[in-house]
Amino acid sequence: MLEIKQLSVKVRDREILHGVNLNIKAGETHVLFGPNGSGKTTLLMTIMGLPKYRVTKGSIKFKGKDIVGLPIDERARLGIGASLQRPPAVRGVKTREILTACSREQMGRESIGRMAEKANLTDLMDREINYGFSGGEIKRSELLQLMAQGPDLALLDEPESGVDLVSIALIGQLINELLEKEHPIRNRRRAGLIITHTGHILDYVNARTGYVLFDGRIICEGDPREILETIKSKGYEECRKCAR
Amino acid sequence: MRKIESSKSSEDKARAALSKPSPLGEDIDLNNYIRSADELPYQDDPLQLPVETKKQMIQAGIILDNSNQRSGTIIQMDHSIIHSLSKQEGIEVMGTNQALEKYDWLSNYLWKAVAVDSDKYTAHVELNQSNGYFIRALPGSKTLYPVQACLYLARSNLAQNVHNIIIAEEGSELHIITGCTTAPREEPGLHLGVSEFYIKRGAKISFTMIHNWTPEIAVRPRTGIIVEEGGVFLSNYVIMKPVHSLQMYPLARCVGDNATVRFNSILVAPPGSTMDLGSQVFLNARGARTEIISRAITTGGNIVARGYIEGNAPEVKGHLECRGLVLREEGTIHAIPELKGTLSNIDLSHEAAIGKIxxxxxxxxxxxxxxxxxxxxxxxxxxxxxxxxxxxxxxxxxxxxxxxxxxxxxx
Structure with a gap:
């Protein structure tokens, strides 16, 4: 579904990603680890197509189509969706309106209401999006928007950061629904790429492959739990050895 | 026109102020405008007005074809009241001249909320007044539907000088939509409108005004509001169409405890429009409250968005919010929020922000x-x-x- 080859990305004049390769098939969830500033968000935002992130080399193919050069909204309509770590507040635009606008299947008020209930966001439906939301509310509202959007590839930027333990369980549940985890593996179509700094989300969401992004390069690929254990016990300093 | 003795002193004051410029806004030469206009015929059924006229009115929020959603209607075209009707008991709707003839006491309400010698425009209205509307809710009466008032400028180059009096008697509730508009053409015109609002104890007025001008019209409304104990005044003002020059700075005084005033303004200035707009509130009684909110957009015109709150009594609270969006860089927005406090236990705040999307x-x-x-x-x-x-x-x-x-x- 997503095929990234030799991707290099510049922000302003600085190259952040250097020749990244990544492959995600339909139905798979992958996890991206890495210390702060390693380029995780850059990778996600480049896939989403934000103009600030300039592809200087390599390719990104989605469903077989080269999407480098496509504007954000076209990528969204092709089936890519992202939840942001710190989304902006859009004054005067209500949560409900965004949900209605982004729902691919033109969901009615009722089904949007049901989803909001599931995400425990009913009270925020008529509030201005992200304005005065708590950390957990922002994360859940991002996931709720993705659920309405129903993307084939969901890019989740630290969906659990700054969230208390009770909320993480709910967030895990929402992600599992978003990524069709309740379906048998062979029936899952949706793919996910999750950035996690702490790895907490892995207690709730299963993933097939993990990567460590370090200084703009993927230096390690393997079982996500194993990677997480290594990071937990030895820290990212251990990764520095591999990076050499 | 008015046979009221007390107006003598108003006339004198007005004469003395005839060349007094307004401190704000471009100075308008009143001699450039025609003063007299033909008397226009009364319309029993305003639906018979020309299609173009009705279209302009609709754009100013005035509906004629479904008037069962209105408690009353009054239309002034140039200097003539061409239609006035109240459909609800306890709600009075008529031309100001007619009301002054009907009620002796009404002269006591003239120039009490707006000073007659504020500037040359108020003076001009006093000396050349051509009607205006009088809307009053009797004690305890509440409008089921809004009353609509339309001020229409038909004749080219005319100066329309109206004096409106709006009274909500004790415990009443009055909702008003005012649409100010003009014939759809490019000739100049001048609209001078004095509006005085009196909100008695426990009464409420909501006043929604939509301006729908054309690019050569100059507009100088002069508005004063007096709110007594527990009274509420809500103003919503919308201007999204071009206007040559518009300046207004309505002033509300909360004179009774716990009086509340809220101003909301939505301003869009297309290229060629100059707008200097704002709202002022004086919190002169204990527990009075106000909120002034404006949203200004320029697509090429110039906007000055003002706001002023003065707290002169204990436990008053006021907030001022000015936000501006510059959609095209030829335009400017200048936000001037001002607060003045004269006591320690008051709570006044403001925020202003201007930017692009x-x-x-x-x-x-x-x-x-x-x-x-x-x-x-x-x-x-x-x-x-x-x-x-x-x-x-x-x-x-x-x-x-x-x-x-x-x-x-x-x-």
Whole structure:
């Protein structure tokens, strides 16, 4: 579904990603680890197509189509969706309106209401999006928007950061629904790429492959739990050895 | 015209102020405008007005074909009241001249909320007054539907000088929609409108004014509001069409305990428009409250967005919010929020922000599948949305409709 080859990305004049390769098939969830500033968000935002992130080399193919050069909204309509770590507040635009606008299947008020209930966001439906939301509310509202959007590839930027333990369980549940985890593996179509700094989300969401992004390069690929254990016990300093 | 003795001193004061310029706004030469206009025939059925005229009125929020959604209607065209009708008992709607003839006491309400010698425009209205509307809710009466008042400028180069008096007697509730508009053409014209509002104890007025001018019209409304104990005044003002020059700075005084005043303004200045607009509130009694909110957009015109709150009594509270969006760089927005406190236990605050549409917000909505122009439109719509507390839902809906209709013009 997503095929990234030799991707290099510049922000302003600085190259952040250097020749990244990544492959995600339909139905798979992958996890991206890495210390702060390693380029995780850059990778996600480049896939989403934000103009600030300039592809200087390599390719990104989605469903077989080269999407480098496509504007954000076209990528969204092709089936890519992202939840942001710190989304902006859009004054005067209500949560409900965004949900209605982004729902691919033109969901009615009722089904949007049901989803909001599931995400425990009913009270925020008529509030201005992200304005005065708590950390957990922002994360859940991002996931709720993705659920309405129903993307084939969901890019989740630290969906659990700054969230208390009770909320993480709910967030895990929402992600599992978003990524069709309740379906048998062979029936899952949706793919996910999750950035996690702490790895907490892995207690709730299963993933097939993990990567460590370090200084703009993927230096390690393997079982996500194993990677997480290594990071937990030895820290990212251990990764520095591999990076050499 | 008026046979009232007390107006003698008003006339004298007005004469003395005839060349007194307004401290704000471009000085307008009143000699450039015609003073007299033909008397226009009364219309029993305003639906018979020409289609073009009705269209202009609709754009100013005045509806004639479904008037069962109105408690009353008054239309002044040039200097003539061409229609006036109250459909609800306890609600009076008529021309100011007629009202002054009917009620001796009404002269006591003239020039009490607005000083006759404020500037040459108020002076001009006193000396050349051509009607205006009188709307009054008797004690305890509440409008089921809003009363609509239309001031229409038909004749080219005319100066329309109206004096409006609005009274909500004790415990009453009055909702008013005022549409000020002009024949759809390019000739100049001048609209001078004095409006004096009196909100008695425990009464409430919501006043929704839509301006629908054309590019050569100059407009100088002069408005004063006096709110007694527990009274509420809500003002919603919308201007989204071009105007040559518009300056107004309505002033509300809370004179009774716990009086409340709220001003919401939505301003859009297309190229060629100059607007100097704001609201002033004096909190002169214990526990009085106010909120002044304005949203200004320039697509090439110039806007000065003012606001002034003065706290002169204990436990008063006021907040001023001015937000501006520069959609095209030829335009300017100058926000001037001012607060003045004269006591220690008061709470006044303001926030002002001017900018362009944040690219980050556009991109955020694009990530959800909205095209760039859809995302921009959603943000502008959101910016212009002011949720108005205390407005009847139907009126709120109509206001939203008016804003929406005009949005399409400038986006």
């Amino acid at each position: 944040a690219e980050e917000e556009v991109e955020y909505l694009m990530m959800r599948g909205l095209a760039r122009d859809e995302a921009t439109a959603a943000i502008v719509r959101g910016f212009l949305r002011v949720d108005i507390e205390g407005l009847p839902p139907q009126l709120s809906l109509e206001l939203q409709r008016a804003v929406k209709a005009s949005e399409e013009d400038f986006m």
